[in-house]
Amino acid sequence: MTTVAEQPDAGPTGGTVDGPVLEVEHLTKHFPIRTGLLQRTVGHVRAVDDVSFHIDRGETLALVGESGCGKTTTGRVVLRLIDPTSGTVRFDGQDLAEVDADELRGLRQRMQIIFQDPYSSLDPRMSTADIVGEGLAIHGMASGQAQLDRVTDLLEKVGLSARDLRKFPHQFSGGQRQRIGVARALATNPELIICDEAVSALDVSVQAQVLNLLKDLQTELGISYLFITHDLNVVRYIADRVAVMYLGQIVELAETEQLFTDPRHPYTRSLLSSVPIIDPELARATVRTPLEGDVPSPSSPPSGCRFHNRCPQAVERCRHYAPVLVDLNDGRQARECPEYRPEPFGLTAQSYRESELLNQGTEAGE
Amino acid sequence: MNTPTTPTDDLPSGSGPDRPPDTAADRSPAGGSTITEATEPGDGERQTPEQVALGRRQRFAESFRQFRSDHLMGFLFGIVILLLLLVAIAAPIIATHDPSAIPRPPQKLAPPSTDHFFGTDQLGRDIFSRVVYGARTSLIVATATVIISTILGTLLGAVSGYLGGWVDLVIQRIVDAVLSIPVLILALFIASLLGASITNVVLALSIIYIPRFSRIARGEMLRIRSAEYVTAAEALGAKPSRIIFKHGVPNLVAPIIVLASLTFGQAIVAEAALSFLGVGAPITEPSWGRMLSTSREFMTVAWWSVVFPGAALSLGVLAFNLFGDALRDHLDPKLVR
Structure with missing residues (x-):
């Protein structure tokens, strides 16, 4: 049985230490529009169109824009949950297009995602212990009692407790579920977390709790965030830099205060x-x-x-x-x-x- | 919305551990958090895997209790099914005569009496004993068919639905082809091709029922595949096999269980029909279908030779159907309420 290394003093595993944790260059994702019996392609939805940015270690980059501007797609393509049409994504200096399926699964331990919808993002048939522990099980990081202890630690970190271990998602409120999602994302000690509208579905007080939690974890563990949101108040609170997206393109990218006081x-x-x-x-x-x-x-x-x-x-x-x-x-x-x-x-x-x-x-x- | 358990019910009521059933919360998915912290026993710092597993068992027990109180009819027919199983297993003890023995002198077509509860058939064999042994044939065929077609069908459908692409295309076209042939004709064809034996009946019926399970499983898997929890599992680095078995199957099992219990009834009828047509169970095995088939000539003079096997057949099918319906309502309350 393996135990999980304590994160705070454990540096990033492998790769370059100083470079940005994530580099995205000329990323493009076009979804084909198919119609008719033969499924002919009649056009493309240019969800992401030539997007470039980078995220430094321990930094929070916010990606803002209206609904349908390609923010979420960008997040998914960055994680290779969707394959890009063109462009490169480098995680810790490693081009994600060049790794094979097994290596990519291994890398997933180091980059995680928190979803918008706390209801559909948790498997209704799994207990909290299984949901949060899944990443540990997949990557063989811990099993049995060690896994359960680690899960309990994570739950306590997000403000839940050991007594929630055997509960199922429907027994929690939206805010609690979202925190389970945060705990799941944290389980494998990731270096990068993509927060896809992670707090949009929560009411304001819970939003503040989760945001503070994310901020504290960043200070403690040095995690980088790609924070996808449409809520500018949240952006101002949490982000170091902001990229504004419109119709699949970045129109402006600047440090948060600059952007808010002097948009260009x-x-x-x-x-x-x-x-x-x-x-x-x-x-x-x-x-x-x-x-x-x-x-x-x-x-x-x-x-x-x-x-x-x-x-x-x-x-x-x-x-x-x-x-x-x-x-x-x-x-x-x-x-x-x-x-x-x-x-x-x-x-x-x-x-x-x-x-x-x-x-x-x-x-x-x- | 039917929420029988409110947080106040969690106070000790003397009737055992009163954990709110998960089904109650399932019924109100929107506001699903009627459960309070107080419902969980103890607040120990650490829990062992065994304790977590215990919680799962409690959930099942609670769900069972809920089923009994909400679907009394279905529950009673569940008992009927168990009784039928018991009869099938204990057939040698329950039967009063050898089901194949022809007594000398033969009492052909004797009406029901204390010696022959259900009378005798045209050869003088005891109908009661034949009905009891017939339960064996029927249930063996139905059980084997349902188990084989459930497992293979679910697997095929789940894989097909999750992987998509050409795998899905090939599997689903085969499924379409099988589904497009009338059930009985296909069964007749397979059974007559392979010859009359119980194994071949099971094989034929499984080939017929696998596509149905695969259809349902595929549809559910398509729904599950697009759910965010599957994306989350993929983001965690889960392999397709893990997603299919850990996330897919547990989430599609409810409609499959329902289909399985309904298929049970259909398989009993199908076996009877094949036996009736002479390609089912071999002539040496007592079978409800074959009994109906041979006694139909004597229907006007010996009603008992048709009524009792027929009643057994109807009871079996009815029990499985009503139990299946109740199970469906129980596992997916949104469907009816």
């Missing part, structure tokens, strides 16, 4: 200004450039700049000119929009002062 792409700005603000006075003082309509179909993206049909600043030539992703001086990347004017948005000092004056005016008038 009209889409990022619109996205940021769509965050609801609870305080009515602040809300009134906020300059908004809201997004209208839905994301266009990724099977026939708009010509030129993909955002032009929804962009508040679009002009005629945006139909033809497709901005490219360029490196900006401070380590960030953005699709350089020639029409972009850094107009004030969100809650600026000026707009806040104006609303203050406005309020004083109305109070004086009474």
Whole structure:
């Protein structure tokens, strides 16, 4: 019987130690659209279209965007749960396209995923002990009593206890289930965890618990996260850097604070200004450039700049000119929009002062 | 929604360990967390694998109790099935006469009496004893058929559904081909090709029933394959065999169990039909179907020669069907409620 090595002081097993844990280059995934009796391919859904990014050790990269922009597909392709159409994914310096099925299964011990839906992601016929212990069993990391002890440790880490071992998923609440999912992902001591909308299905208080848990684990174990979400408040709380996706492409990638205070792409700005603000006075003082309509179909993206049909600043030539992703001086990347004017948005000092004056005016008038 | 057990029921009530049955929570999948921490015995720091297994057994016992109270009819027919099994096993003890013995002088077509409970047939053989031994033939054929077709059909379907691609294509076209031939004609063909024996009847019926199981198993496996817990297992590095056996089979077993219990009844009828047509059990084996077939000429003069084997056949089929229905409702309450 083997016991599990304690993670905190155990370095990453093999590979280079200093390089980024994950490098994604020109990743593309096209899903063929087939119709008719002969299943002829009539087109492609370009779910992910030339996406590149990297994640350093112990870093959290958030991938944000609207529904259907390819965030989830990116996560699945990175883990090779779906095969990419083209592009490379390097995990710890190792090209995932070059490893065979057995080696890939071995690598899965080191990269994990937490799913969005805490209901469908746990096997209803398995007890908590089996669910959390599955990774240990698969990789032969522990069995019998050692496995059960490790599972108990993990459950305690996520705020559950030994008495939950023999319960089945339906006996837990959504938040508890999500924490079981976190425990399962942690079981094999992974270096990278992809959190696919990991907290979206939870209510706000539980969200905070899980987020804090993930943050603590990162500090403790040095895990890297690819945090896929559409919730910008979550992003601001947890992410070191943020990549904004639109129609399968990254439109902007920057450090979190930079992105939130000084977005360089009209889409990022619109996205940021769509965050609801609870305080009515602040809300009134906020300059908004809201997004209208839905994301266009990724099977026939708009010509030129993909955002032009929804962009508040679009002009005629945006139909033809497709901005490219360029490196900006401070380590960030953005699709350089020639029409972009850094107009004030969100809650600026000026707009806040104006609303203050406005309020004083109305109070004086009474 | 029927949630018979609320958290307050968890207080000690003196009627044994009162753990809320998993079936109760199954019935309310949306709000499924009616279970409180208090229901779990003890809060020891560590548990052994044996304790975890114990929890699983308790779950089964609870599920059984639930079945008994919710589906009394099905439960009673379950007992009938057990009695039939008992009769089949204990046939030499229960039978009053040798089922094949022709007494001298033969009392041909004697009506029911204290000596011959169900009367005698056209050769003077005791019908009661023949019906008792007939249960053996029927249940052996049905049991063997169901076991073979359940295991092979489920395996084929699960593999076919999970792997997809050309494996799926080949398996499913064969399944389609078998399903497209009328059951009895196919059985007649196989049985007459192989000759009349119990083994051949089992073989013929298994070939007929395997596709049904594989169909159901494949459909369920397709559903399971797209579930996130399978993606999660793949992300953990599970091999296809592990996914099929650890995640696939346990999740598709409920409809398979139901189909198996319904197939039991059908197999009994099919065996009787084959015997009736003369290609089933060999002439030396007492079989309900063959009894019906030979006594139909004497139906007008000796009603008992038809009624008793017929009643035995009906009872067996009815019991398996009603038990199967109840089992289906029990295992998948969403289907009916």
